[in-house]
Amino acid sequence: MALKVYNSLTRKKEVFEPINTPYVGMYVCGPTVSGESHLGHARPFITFDVVYRYLMHLGYKVRYVRNITDAGHFEEEGREAEDKITKKAILEKLEPMELVQKYTNLFHWGMTQFNNLPPSIEPTATGHIVEQIEMIKNIIKDGYAYEANGSVYFDVEKYNTDFSVKGQPYGILSGRILDDQLDTTRELDNQDEKRNKSDFALWKKAPPEHIMRWQSPWGEGFPGWHIECSAMATKYLGEEFDIHGGGMDLQFPHHECEIAQSTVCNHKLPARYWLHNNMITINGKKMGKSYGNVIKLSELFSGNHPMLTQAYAPSTIRFFILQSQYRSTLDFSNDALQGSEKALRRLMEAYDWFMQEDFVEAIVGTDTTLNEKLTKLVNEFTEFMNDDLNTAKVIANIFEIVPIINAIKDKHIAKHALSAATVSLLKEQLKAFITDIFGLVTTKTADNNKLEGVLQLLINIRKEAKQRKDFVTSDKIRNELAALGVQLKDEKDGGVSYTI
Numbered sequence: 001m002a003l004k005v006y007n008s009l010t011r012k013k014e015v016f017e018p019i020n021t022p023y024v025g026m027y028v029c030g031p032t033v034s035g036e037s038h039l040g041h042a043r044p045f046i047t048f049d050v051v052y053r054y055l056m057h058l059g060y061k062v063r064y065v066r067n068i069t070d071a072g073h074f075e076e077e078g079r080e081a082e083d084k085i086t087k088k089a090i091l092e093k094l095e096p097m098e099l100v101q102k103y104t105n106l107f108h109w110g111m112t113q114f115n116n117l118p119p120s121i122e123p124t125a126t127g128h129i130v131e132q133i134e135m136i137k138n139i140i141k142d143g144y145a146y147e148a149n150g151s152v153y154f155d156v157e158k159y160n161t162d163f164s165v166k167g168q169p170y171g172i173l174s175g176r177i178l179d180d181q182l183d184t185t186r187e188l189d190n191q192d193e194k195r196n197k198s199d200f201a202l203w204k205k206a207p208p209e210h211i212m213r214w215q216s217p218w219g220e221g222f223p224g225w226h227i228e229c230s231a232m233a234t235k236y237l238g239e240e241f242d243i244h245g246g247g248m249d250l251q252f253p254h255h256e257c258e259i260a261q262s263t264v265c266n267h268k269l270p271a272r273y274w275l276h277n278n279m280i281t282i283n284g285k286k287m288g289k290s291y292g293n294v295i296k297l298s299e300l301f302s303g304n305h306p307m308l309t310q311a312y313a314p315s316t317i318r319f320f321i322l323q324s325q326y327r328s329t330l331d332f333s334n335d336a337l338q339g340s341e342k343a344l345r346r347l348m349e350a351y352d353w354f355m356q357e358d359f360v361e362a363i364v365g366t367d368t369t370l371n372e373k374l375t376k377l378v379n380e381f382t383e384f385m386n387d388d389l390n391t392a393k394v395i396a397n398i399f400e401i402v403p404i405i406n407a408i409k410d411k412h413i414a415k416h417a418l419s420a421a422t423v424s425l426l427k428e429q430l431k432a433f434i435t436d437i438f439g440l441v442t443t444k445t446a447d448n449n450k451l452e453g454v455l456q457l458l459i460n461i462r463k464e465a466k467q468r469k470d471f472v473t474s475d476k477i478r479n480e481l482a483a484l485g486v487q488l489k490d491e492k493d494g495g496v497s498y499t500i
Contacts, residue, residue, distance in 0.1 A: 008274040024060045025241035027233040032069040033103040047277040049116040064119040070100040071125040110297040113314035115439045131231040148193040150205030150219040156198040174252035226257035244271035277326040319344040322391040350405040365419025
C-alpha cells in the first residue's frame with residue numbers, strides 16, 4: 001500500500017508521489033520568536049517531526065526546511081503593521097536580536113525536550129532580506145504589486161482575475177471567495193494606501209519608532225509576513241517542491257498569500273501537497289491569550305500553571321499528541337494528560353522488558369492463533385501510517401500487543417508460544433514505530449530528560465539571580481549542586497555548562 005496523504009489543496013487523500021524520487025522537499029512554517037513557545041506550538045512541530053521520520057523510514061532522502069520568523073510577525077487581520085518582536089524588545093529592555101536569540105534558544109530547547117529531530121535547514125527571515133526584496137521586485141515587474149508611500153502591496157484582484165481562468169484563483173487553498181473576503185475585511189491602518197481592501201503587504205515602510213528596518217528600492221522598511229516563506233522555500237527547495245506543512249490556522253491568509261506570490265514569481269504552484277494539522281483546544285475552548293488558557297512549554301514541564309496539578313514529561317505531551325490523528329481536533333485537559341502519562345508508562349515498561357528479554361525458547365511457536373494475531377497487528381502499523389499518517393490507529397494496535405507482552409512477562413503465556421519469526425518481527429517493528437518514527441523515549445531516557453530539565457531550570461534561576469545581583473541565591477544554587485556532585489562552570493560567552 002502506497003503512502004496517501006490528505007492534500008488541503010485538492011481536499012482529498014492522494015498517493016504521495018515525490019517530484020524527484022527518492023528526494024523529498026518539505027517546508028514547514030516555523031515559530032515567530034517574539035515569546036516563549038506554548039502548547040499550541042507543540043502539535044505542528046511534533047506532527048511534522050513524525051512526518052519527517054516516517055518519510056525517512058520509507059527510504060526517502062528528505063530536505064526538511066523550517067524557518068524562524070525573526071523580523072517581526074506582520075499580521076494582516078486586526079493589528080496591521082504590528083511588529084511583535086520590536087514591541088516585546090522594548091518591554092523587556094533588550095535589543096531585538098537579543099530577544100530573538102533568547103526565544104530561539106528557548107524554542108530549540110523545547111524541541112529537544114520533545115525529542116524532535118532538527119530540520120535539515122533552519123533559515124531566518126532576517127538572513128534573507130535580499131531574496132525577499134528580489135522576489136518583490138519581480139512581482140512588481142510582472143504587474144501584480146504596486147508601491148504606495150514607501151510600502152508595497154500585492155494586487156489580489158488583478159491576480160484573481162488573471163489566474164482564475166487558469167484554475168488557480170486567490171482562495172484555491174482555503175476555499176474562500178474573494179467577494180466574501182472583501183465584505184468581511186476589517187478597517188485597518190493605512191487602508192487608504194491600498195487599491196483594494198484584500199491587498200496584502202509585501203513590504204512596509206518603517207515608521208520612525210520602528211527598530212528593525214532595512215534599505216530597499218522603496219525606502220527603509222521591513223518585509224511582510226508572507227513573503228519570507230515564499231523566498232526561503234524557493235531558495236532551498238526550488239520553484240516547486242513536494243510538501244508544505246503547518247497548522248490549519250495558517251491556511252488563510254498566510255499560505256494563500258504564499259501561493260499567490262510564488263505562482264507569480266515561479267509560474268507554478270509552490271508545493272504539490274499541502275498538509276495541515278488541526279488545533280489543540282483546552283477544555284473545549286480554543287487556546288488563546290484572550291481566554292487566559294495559553295500554557296507555555298516550561299509551565300507544562302514544571303507544572304507551574306493553574307490548569308495543571310503536576311509537572312509532565314515532554315514525552316507525555318508527545319504521546320498525548322500522537323494519540324490523535326493529526327487532522328482531528330485535540331482537546332487538552334489535565335485529566336487527559338494524566339491518562340496519557342499512565343498509558344505511556346505502561347507502554348514503555350512493556351516495551352523495555354520485551355526488547356531486553358531473551359526469547360531463546362521461542363523457536364517453533366506453539367500458539368498459532370496468537371502468532372497470527374500479533375503478526376496482523378504489527379503489519380497494520382504500516383497500513384495505518386500509509387493512510388494519511390494515522391498515528392492514533394497504530395497506537396491502538398500497540399495497546400493490543402502490550403497486554404500480551406505483560407502476560408508473557410508474568411508467565412501467564414509461555415515464551416515458546418511465540419515463534420522466532422514473530423519475536424523478530426515484533427522487536428523490529430516496535431522499535432521502528434515506537435522509538436524511530438514516533439520518537440518516544442524509554443523510561444530511563446525519560447528520567448534523564450527530567451534530570452536535565454531540572455538542572456536547566458536551576459541554571460536559569462541562578463542566571464536571573466546574578467542579573468539581579470542576588471549573589472547569595474546564585475552562590476547557594478552553585479554550592480548545593482556541587483555538594484550533590486553537579487559542577488557548574490560559567491563560560492566566557494555567558495553560557496553555563498555542567499558535569500555530573
